[in-house]
Amino acid sequence: MEKHVGLGVSFDLGVREITLRDVPIQIYYVNGLCDTAFIIEIMETLVGINEFENLELPDTDMYALVKNRLVQQSVEEKQTMDEMVDQVLSGLIGIIVGGSEKVLIVDVRSYPGRTPQEPDTERITRGARDGYVENIIVNTALTRRRIRDERLRFEIMRVGERSKTDIAIGYIEGIANPHLVEIIKKELECIKIDGLTMAEKTVEEFLVKQNYNPYPLVRYTERADVGANHLFEGHVLIFVDTSPSIMIAPTTYFHHVQHAEEYRQAASIGTMIRWIRFLGIISSLFLLPLWLLFVLEPQLLPKSLDFIGPNDSNHVHILLQIAFAEVGIELLRIASIHTPAPLSSAMGLIAAVLIGQIAIDVGWIVPEVLFYISIATIGSFATPSLELGLANKYVRYILLIFTGAFHVPGFMIGVTLFILYLSHLNTLSTPYLWPFIPFSPKALWRIVIRRPVPAGRLRPRILHPLDRKK
Numbered sequence: 001m002e003k004h005v006g007l008g009v010s011f012d013l014g015v016r017e018i019t020l021r022d023v024p025i026q027i028y029y030v031n032g033l034c035d036t037a038f039i040i041e042i043m044e045t046l047v048g049i050n051e052f053e054n055l056e057l058p059d060t061d062m063y064a065l066v067k068n069r070l071v072q073q074s075v076e077e078k079q080t081m082d083e084m085v086d087q088v089l090s091g092l093i094g095i096i097v098g099g100s101e102k103v104l105i106v107d108v109r110s111y112p113g114r115t116p117q118e119p120d121t122e123r124i125t126r127g128a129r130d131g132y133v134e135n136i137i138v139n140t141a142l143t144r145r146r147i148r149d150e151r152l153r154f155e156i157m158r159v160g161e162r163s164k165t166d167i168a169i170g171y172i173e174g175i176a177n178p179h180l181v182e183i184i185k186k187e188l189e190c191i192k193i194d195g196l197t198m199a200e201k202t203v204e205e206f207l208v209k210q211n212y213n214p215y216p217l218v219r220y221t222e223r224a225d226v227g228a229n230h231l232f233e234g235h236v237l238i239f240v241d242t243s244p245s246i247m248i249a250p251t252t253y254f255h256h257v258q259h260a261e262e263y264r265q266a267a268s269i270g271t272m273i274r275w276i277r278f279l280g281i282i283s284s285l286f287l288l289p290l291w292l293l294f295v296l297e298p299q300l301l302p303k304s305l306d307f308i309g310p311n312d313s314n315h316v317h318i319l320l321q322i323a324f325a326e327v328g329i330e331l332l333r334i335a336s337i338h339t340p341a342p343l344s345s346a347m348g349l350i351a352a353v354l355i356g357q358i359a360i361d362v363g364w365i366v367p368e369v370l371f372y373i374s375i376a377t378i379g380s381f382a383t384p385s386l387e388l389g390l391a392n393k394y395v396r397y398i399l400l401i402f403t404g405a406f407h408v409p410g411f412m413i414g415v416t417l418f419i420l421y422l423s424h425l426n427t428l429s430t431p432y433l434w435p436f437i438p439f440s441p442k443a444l445w446r447i448v449i450r451r452p453v454p455a456g457r458l459r460p461r462i463l464h465p466l467d468r469k470k
Contacts, residue, residue, distance in 0.1 A: 163195030
């Protein structure tokens with residue numbers, strides 16, 4: 001045991017040896033992952049056995065006595081040393097009784113972490129303020145608090161040859177498609193890697209074979225109410241320990257453009273918010289390439305819109321101006337992530353007022369370029385899914401290159417290839433553009449219009465739920 005786990009070398013690995021009626025007892029634990037109060041309580045309970053001086057007990061029964069004296073709610077038996085090591089390094093306590101071939105595992109885990117709070121990326125005006133954290137036990141508890149159905153299942157497994165990271169699969173038996181659950185379980189079991197240092201992102205790349213595809217094939221959420229709602233629809237949730245982001249599978253493109261705020265308002269208000277969000281997403285994709293096309297081909301504009309386009313001549317090609325502005329805004333976004341919070345506002349003022357205005361005064365960029373790029377950037381920020389917003393920005397760059405190089409044919413070919421590419425994608429046998437491709441008018445109408453909750457009595461057909469009615 002000592003050589004196997006580095007006992008005596010790693011300072012956080014601890015062992016306490018006691019003797020109960022001439023039988024040696026060893027207690028193994030990891031400092032920082034166990035609650036010290038529980039360890040002391042277990043030791044006091046076991047040492048109390050020695051007080052029964054008149055108790056005649058054969059040494060071979062000491063294991064049964066120790067097991068019976070443990071008052072913790074979770075006590076398991078393990079047969080091998082490897083199983084014990086895995087459990088101890090996960091934060092549990094291993095108790096070895098001299099002369100016994102079994103090991104007692106007591107769950108007294110107390111992982112360091114933060115309390116549930118509202119996620120920064122999914123804020124809403126009204127509603128619950130709790131969110132998932134880095135503790136998988138807390139995350140499953142937050143979900144079960146909202147779904148008190150005896151058919152809610154959380155199947156756990158360990159992934160990673162060295163990290164042995166806990167991964168839980170959540171679904172509602174009787175709603176989720178069993179074939180989908182089995183596919184996800186098999187894909188997770190086939191993951192062969194040293195560790196999941198990037199947690200859920202590493203799992204995603206193994207699960208859906210993302211490769212160089214920029215578009216997200218699973219949806220992330222840090223809101224427990226969003227996760228619970230998707231369970232009711234027939235989705236499967238994937239919880240990865242050490243990550244506050246929960247994966248929802250399978251998902252389509254249109255799952256990434258909806259937000260919890262729409263369901264915290266009246267149906268009419270939610271529909272209006274959804275349309276405005278759709279407008280922002282479309283603007284983030286096509287507004288800038290379309291404006292570039294009109295600048296390069298002004299004859300395409302009707303007379304009522306002939307004011308579109310830069311009025312002043314500039315020595316820098318319009319495509320280069322767009323490239324400078326796009327790179328500048330992307331650098332600003334990256335810098336804001338690494339800038340300490342007290343300095344972020346000052347950095348924004350410097351970038352917007354000084355750099356932007358000076359670039360216009362010097363003649364590097366015309367004001368209209370900054371105007372349309374600002375609208376496209378706001379549309380990206382209005383996209384509920386960060387991953388989808390970045391993917392749309394990537395496609396916008398490609399459309400700008402096609403349009404700048406080939407004008408009208410380039411724009412048309414770029415848009416066509418974009419739609420064909422998305423229609424070709426599928427995630428866990430689910431078409432990515434459903435219900436647009438393949439076309440389902442009723443399902444598409446439910447995406448365009450935020451329906452009142454009592455009117456939405458059917459679960460999405462594409463998930464093949466066992467129980468279609470809610």
